[in-house]
Amino acid sequence: MPDARGAHAPGMIAPARTALSTWVDAAGDAGRAFLQARIRATPSGYEIRHERDVGFPLDALEISADPFAARAIAQETDDGEHRPLKTSPNMRAGWALAGLDAAALWTALDYLYPACALHWYAGGAATLRVTHWRETALRQSGMYGAVKLLDDDAVRNAARACCADVVCLRRVAWEIDEGTAMEMAEEGEPPGEARVPCPEACSIFISFARQVLKVERAPRQPVPGLVPMGSDELRQLQALVVAAGNGTLGRVREGEFDDPLNTRRIRYLAARLADAEAPPESELPCEGCPRGTPCAGCPVGAELAR
Ligand code: SF4
Numbered sequence: 537m538p539d540a541r542g543a544h545a546p547g548m549i550a551p552a553r554t555a556l557s558t559w560v561d562a563a564g565d566a567g568r569a570f571l572q573a574r575i576r577a578t579p580s581g582y583e584i585r586h587e588r589d590v591g592f593p594l595d596a597l598e599i600s601a602d603p604f605a606a607r608a609i610a611q612e613t614d615d616g617e618h619r620p621l622k623t624s625p626n627m628r629a630g631w632a633l634a635g636l637d638a639a640a641l642w643t644a645l646d647y648l649y650p651a652c653a654l655h656w657y658a659g660g661a662a663t664l665r666v667t668h669w670r671e672t673a674l675r676q677s678g679m680y681g682a683v684k685l686l687d688d689d690a691v692r693n694a695a696r697a698c699c700a701d702v703v704c705l706r707r708v709a710w711e712i713d714e715g716t717a718m719e720m721a722e723e724g725e726p727p728g729e730a731r732v733p734c735p736e737a738c739s740i741f742i743s744f745a746r747q748v749l750k751v752e753r754a755p756r757q758p759v760p761g762l763v764p765m766g767s768d769e770l771r772q773l774q775a776l777v778v779a780a781g782n783g784t785l786g787r788v789r790e791g792e793f794d795d796p797l798n799t800r801r802i803r804y805l806a807a808r809l810a811d812a813e814a815p816p817e818s819e820l821p822c823e824g825c826p827r828g829t830p831c832a833g834c835p836v837g838a839e840l841a842r
Contacts, residue, residue, distance in 0.1 A: 544651075544665050544735040545658035552657035557646070569728035570656075571711060573648055575641070578634070579783045584640040584648070586629035587728070597632040603640040606633060606647035620791045621740045622649055623705045623732070652706070652732045659709065659733040667736040671715040676742060685743040686752065688712050688797040691825045692719055694748045697796070697803035698741050699734065703790070709733035740791060745799050747793035751804070763812045772796035 539727070544702045560568050560575050560582065567576030567583075574587045584606070589597055613619055627754045633644050645653050658664040669691055673684040686694070691712055699720070705728075711718050727814045737745075754766035765773075775796045795801070804806050 545654050545663065546665075546666075548658050548661075548663065549654060550690075551661075552654045553638065554643045555657050555660075556653050557641060559600075568730070570645065570730045571623065571649055571652065572625060573645065573728075575645070580751040581635040581637055582639070583634045584635070584644055586627060586646055588629045589632070594634060597790055598630055599632050599634055599710070601633070603633060603636055603644035604647065605631075606644040609633075617789060621704060621738065622751060623652065624703060624790060625701070626638060626790075649732070652730075653730050655706075655735060656730045656732045659731060660777050661835055664709060664735055666710045666733075668711050668713045669718075672710070672737045672742075673745075678692060678745055680742050682749055683708050683742060685777055686745060686749055688716060690700055690752050691745070692747055693807040694741070695720060696807045697800050698744045699803060700725075700803070703799060703803070704734075704740075706732050706734035707809055709735055711735065743791065744804075745777040747801065761812065763808055769808075772801065776802060 544555060557577075561577050563576075565576065567574050569575075569587055572587050573584050574590050576583050583594075585592075585597060609628065610622050611619060611630050612628055614628045614630075617626075619626060627648070642653065655664060670684075673686070676683055695708055695718055698704070699706070708718055708720050751766065751769060754768055756764035756766045756769075759765050759770070776785075779797050785797060786799070788798045790799065792798055793801060
């Protein structure tokens with residue numbers, strides 16, 4: 537279908553720009569929450585700041601009237617870590633872009649959240665063109681070419697791990713293929729007031745899918761009470777428990793998929809473990825128990841007490 541290829545919202549930038557400023561103007565003083573950004577129309581022009589900074593006076597923030605300053609703001613987290621995915625919910629706070637006209641508002645927002653205002657508008661107008669996973673996967677080459685080998689359930693678990701609100705504020709709009717649904721769990725209303733669809737798996741997802749393929753192709757052994765697991769998964773589980781005990785979880789960069797404590801890898805493991813069936817209740821070894829005092833709840837003790 538040639539008309540379904542190419543840009544995800546062709547020819548829609550002009551109406552989307554108008555719709556964005558109209559949407560913000562209509563909100564009055566409170567403004568609008570667009571993912572983690574708060575956008576307001578003020579007498580001196582549009583203002584954007586982090587949603588967390590809504591209660592601060594403007595002069596308490598690092599102010600700029602240059603929409604291109606948004607590019608640097610979007611690059612780092614509060615801790616100075618690089619942000620490979622601009623829709624991760626880790627945009628830094630403490631700044632304001634003020635005195636913007638409608639064109640500058642669009643430019644600034646597009647640096648903070650590349651293509652998101654356009655996809656928000658196209659999603660609302662039901663004109664967004666999506667590229668489904670099988671087509672995206674077939675286009676990959678070199679070290680990423682093998683991601684096409686992932687089966688449907690692994691792709692679904694990868695999306696649950698990689699694309700939920702806790703790690704990305706877009707909403708997956710692509711499916712496995714035209715006739716095979718992703719079956720993403722409904723997460724309720726998206727953060728903020730703007731639902732921003734994701735029309736195609738991004739480079740973070742592709743890179744994560746490669747890691748998932750390694751996990752899926754490793755030999756697995758049965759683990760009572762859990763799903764069959766590979767040796768890397770068992771080591772990951774061990775590292776997870778140790779890090780949780782040491783309070784060092786959550787300090788891995790989001791693109792470091794070799795690290796077993798990467799949040800998306802942990803989420804993938806959790807998605808796999810969610811399929812585990814509880815083991816059957818084991819028989820209590822009460823008959824002939826040498827204990828003088830029965831354990832609490834011992835069925836043999838209860839029988840003897842009658
Ligand atoms: S593929 Fe997933 S992680 Fe990437 S932008 Fe889309 S929703 Fe976000």
